[in-house]
Amino acid sequence: xxxxxxxxxxxxxxxxxxxxxxxxxxxxxxxxxxxxxxxxxxxxxxxxxxxxxxxxxxxxxxxxxxxxxxxxxxxxxxxxxxxxxxxxxxxxxxxxxxxxxxxxxxxxxxxxxxxxxxxxxxxxxxxxxxxxxxxxxxxxxxxxxxxxxxxxxxxxxxxxxxxxxxxxxxxxxxxxxxxxxxxxxxxxxxxxxxxxxxxxxxxxxxxxxxxxxxxxxxxxxxxxxxxxxxxxxxxxxxxxxxxxxxxxxxxxxxxxxxxxxxxxxxxxxxxxxxxxxxxxxxxxxxxxxxxxxxxxxxxxxxxxxxxxxxxxxxxxxxxxxxxxxxxxxxxxxxxxxxxxxxxxxxxxxxxxxxxxxxxxxxxxxxxxxxxxxxxxxxxxxxxxxxxxxxxxxxxxxxxxxxxxxxxxxxxxxxxxxxxxxxxxxxxxxxxxxxxxxxxxxxxxxxxxxxxxxxxxxxxxxxxxxxxxx
Amino acid sequence: xxxxxxxxxxxxxxxxxxxxxxxxxxxxxxxxxxxxxxxxxxxxxxxxxxxxxxxxxxxxxxxxxxxxxxxxxxxxxxxxxxxxxxxxxxxxxxxxxxxxxxxxxxxxxxxxxxxxxxxxxxxxxxxxxxxxxxxxxxxxxxxxxxxxxxxxxxxxxxxxxxxxxxxxxxxxxxxxxxxxxxxxxxxxxxxxxxxxxxxxxxxxxxxxxxxxxxxxxxxxxxxxxxxxxxxxxxxxxxxxxxxxxxxxxxxxxxxxxxxxxxxxxxxxxxxxxxxxxxxxxxxxxxxxxxxxxxxxxxxxxxxxxxxxxxxxxxxxxxxxxxxxxxxxxxxxxxx
Numbered sequence: 001x002x003x004x005x006x007x008x009x010x011x012x013x014x015x016x017x018x019x020x021x022x023x024x025x026x027x028x029x030x031x032x033x034x035x036x037x038x039x040x041x042x043x044x045x046x047x048x049x050x051x052x053x054x055x056x057x058x059x060x061x062x063x064x065x066x067x068x069x070x071x072x073x074x075x076x077x078x079x080x081x082x083x084x085x086x087x088x089x090x091x092x093x094x095x096x097x098x099x100x101x102x103x104x105x106x107x108x109x110x111x112x113x114x115x116x117x118x119x120x121x122x123x124x125x126x127x128x129x130x131x132x133x134x135x136x137x138x139x140x141x142x143x144x145x146x147x148x149x150x151x152x153x154x155x156x157x158x159x160x161x162x163x164x165x166x167x168x169x170x171x172x173x174x175x176x177x178x179x180x181x182x183x184x185x186x187x188x189x190x191x192x193x194x195x196x197x198x199x200x201x202x203x204x205x206x207x208x209x210x211x212x213x214x215x216x217x218x219x220x221x222x223x224x225x226x227x228x229x230x231x232x233x234x235x236x237x238x239x240x241x242x243x244x245x246x247x248x249x250x251x252x253x254x255x256x257x258x259x260x261x262x263x264x265x266x267x268x269x270x271x272x273x274x275x276x277x278x279x280x281x282x283x284x285x286x287x288x289x290x291x292x293x294x295x296x297x298x299x300x301x302x303x304x305x306x307x308x309x310x311x312x313x314x315x316x317x318x319x320x321x322x323x324x325x326x327x328x329x330x331x332x333x334x335x336x337x338x339x340x341x342x343x344x345x346x347x348x349x350x351x352x353x354x355x356x357x358x359x360x361x362x363x364x365x366x367x368x369x370x371x372x373x374x375x376x377x378x379x380x381x382x383x384x385x386x387x388x389x390x391x392x393x394x395x396x397x398x399x400x401x402x403x404x405x406x407x408x409x410x411x412x413x414x415x416x417x418x419x420x421x422x423x424x425x426x427x428x429x430x431x432x433x434x435x436x437x438x439x440x441x442x443x444x445x446x447x448x449x450x451x452x453x454x455x456x457x458x459x460x461x462x463x464x465x466x467x468x469x
Numbered sequence: 470x471x472x473x474x475x476x477x478x479x480x481x482x483x484x485x486x487x488x489x490x491x492x493x494x495x496x497x498x499x500x501x502x503x504x505x506x507x508x509x510x511x512x513x514x515x516x517x518x519x520x521x522x523x524x525x526x527x528x529x530x531x532x533x534x535x536x537x538x539x540x541x542x543x544x545x546x547x548x549x550x551x552x553x554x555x556x557x558x559x560x561x562x563x564x565x566x567x568x569x570x571x572x573x574x575x576x577x578x579x580x581x582x583x584x585x586x587x588x589x590x591x592x593x594x595x596x597x598x599x600x601x602x603x604x605x606x607x608x609x610x611x612x613x614x615x616x617x618x619x620x621x622x623x624x625x626x627x628x629x630x631x632x633x634x635x636x637x638x639x640x641x642x643x644x645x646x647x648x649x650x651x652x653x654x655x656x657x658x659x660x661x662x663x664x665x666x667x668x669x670x671x672x673x674x675x676x677x678x679x680x681x682x683x684x685x686x687x688x689x690x691x692x693x694x695x696x697x698x699x700x701x702x703x704x705x706x707x708x709x710x711x712x713x714x715x716x717x718x719x720x721x722x723x724x725x726x727x728x729x730x731x732x733x734x735x736x737x738x739x740x741x742x743x744x745x746x747x748x749x750x751x752x753x754x755x756x757x758x759x760x761x762x763x764x765x766x767x768x769x770x771x772x773x774x775x776x777x778x779x780x781x782x783x784x785x786x787x788x789x790x791x792x793x794x795x796x797x798x799x800x801x802x803x804x
Contacts, residue, residue, distance in 0.1 A: 063572050064572045064573070064576065067525075067568060067569055067571060067572045067573075068569060070525055070528070070568060071564060071565040071568035071569055072565070073532075074528065074531065074532055074561060074564060074568075075561045075565070077532050077535050077536055078535050078550065078557055078561060080539060080546075080550075081535070081538075081539060081546045081547065081549070081550025081551070081557075082550045082551060082553075082554055082557050082558065085546075085547035085548070085550055085551045085616070085617065086547065086616070088539055088543055088546050088547045088550070089543050089544050089546075089547035089615055090543075091543075092539045092540060092543025092544075092546060092547070092763055093540070093543060093763035093764050093767040094767070096536065096539040096540025096541070096543060096763065096767065097540045097767050097770050097771045099536045099539065099540065100533070100536050100537050100539075100540040100541075100771050100774070101771070101774055102536070103529065103532050103533045103536050103537075104533070104774050104775065104778040104779070104782070105774070105778060107529045107532055107533075108526065108529050108533075108778075108782045108785075108786070109785075110525075111525040111526040111528070111529045112526045112782065112785045112786050112789055113785070113789070114522075114525055114526075115521070115522025115523055115525070115526070115789050115792075115793065116522070116789055116792055118521075118522065119521065119522050119793070120522070120792050120793070123792050123793070124792055163764060165615070167543065167763075167764075169763075169764045169766065169767065170764075170766055170767060170770070173766075173770055401550070401551040401554075401617075402551060402616050402617060402618070403551055403554060403621065404620075404621060406621075407554055407555070407621040411554070411555075411558045414558065414562060415558075415562075418562050418565060418566075419565075422565055422566065422569055425569075425573060426569060426573065429572075429573060429576040429577065432576070433576070445572075445575070
């Protein structure tokens, strides 16, 4: 079986599949860890019970999501070696240390304090427990810092040299870490994680408000989430625009694919809204376009000339239809988020934030929008830099392991079966937790576990709250 | 003698990370392996709770081992991972089942048993795969240029099966002595009995692997049995015998803590034995640590981080263990 298949294509499918499953969980847990830290800080500062209830409510959800992120993440750390060994040999000296720093500064911090965060409130007291929560939240952000630095170096490599064995080596570590696309990518991704979490929190709050608009926990979480959407969605659109301009400077071919610019335009490129990119023919069929707007957005001048894919050798073309469409899906989600943020602001100003059923239904419908946008955004940036793993320097086809197609196909099938079984169950458990309304006396992950070493009992919660006053 | 240079320092750092992983996730995985022997839900809850707050930190050492290997010895990582393709994928899938079971089994009552099976099966699969991978590395890997040049079933030999089974026994012993330390009553009594059986099995496994290894390659034989090496290698089996005697005594006296820590010592000695066999090769008989090493500036860059952060990590990890110290009681946490 699979003898006639291309091992590189299978390896790419495997990486895309396992990576897409993985990114969902960090995108959620980066934002949720920060949200939990804010909730606990508010509880410590005000002593209001609603905050500790919300904290415990989301902590249970965090525990399940974080667990899935951990196990799918370990797969990624070994996938470089199993399926991309030539890449690992050549880039290990440069991106290996970045990932090692991620483990040392972030993964251990998260894992080391996670146990105390989940089960230790009663054992260490509220203040030390808050430190643990803060460490987990900081860990998720530090992790994003290093892994996005590594990814960005692959997109816009700087500060490196090549040694006699053909390996990339660092010539200047600061230039490697702070490569040109890194600051933009980091800001864009962290904001995306915060928005993704806010949309989930907002949807859960809205879901319970649709049933009982006086539920205290639901009101608090909905209001906090809508503030986040109102404030961060516009910032994210600006950050995305800046990221796009940075890409135009360093990876212009990716922009050509995103925009569907097969042809060069000497006096102003159009903005193609929709159409069917035809890679073989080198044109966009049925294009709906606004003349000159492309140049206006990207070059801030309607008549600025823009080069198209006709200036690039065909063997260096990225897969245009995927890049073109995933980019549009991401932008569409972003615009919907902006709409939700503005609509909620309008309702808030009118004093109808907790009463507008239309707003609540809109917020519920937007629950998956962040995940869709994150996936679409990553697909845009990862397919748009093809056919290279290290942009312009190392081709994807030269990066793969010397494996036979049946080996890669078998493992791909195993991953697909296991991930769908395991993560479907996990998502069902998450939805089940979210379907239950937050209530007074909410308990942490140890709720239904009499044996847990450090159960947070209602009495202990009250005592802790007393101690915090 | 061993020259002290960057690749040597890094070989010890990676070896340290892998060893910490082996003993720390070793007892987590051992508990999973022993799970089928404790069918009572009450016992299983206690067993899970004894590691629930720390297992994630334990597993992180595996990521450091893999990530560190890619960073410090990229050529070794690039050759070993394709060579161990199937065991590695099996290990990762096993760890997926094992890891999610920690949370999932509390989130459902109907299917809880299903996640108990996932926990036990995942632990067993991951352990077998790790042991097989170890055997596959020891028996040698077919390398051509900078690439793995063998097939995708090369890892499967009687020797690698032997090391796979040996590691299952070893982790189970770690798990059993962990339970002796962390539990009470009938559960602890069962763990004692299991520790006896597993210790005897472990001694048999150490013996079998020790006898089989010199037959794999002349290099191993010369390393262990020729003058003057034998002056350095002879103390290892002597120490194994001494630790075994202490371990038997501690089990006979029904001590709480000693069996676990002496089992750790047994692991440390076996691990040192592996190191003696392999050094200075990182891929036995084909790639040395100097050939595989990344350039000095990569290794120095990371060394700063390791020097500062590893002590910090050990510090807060120890604190987390201290917070959850003592016996896990089914009733604890409630008045």
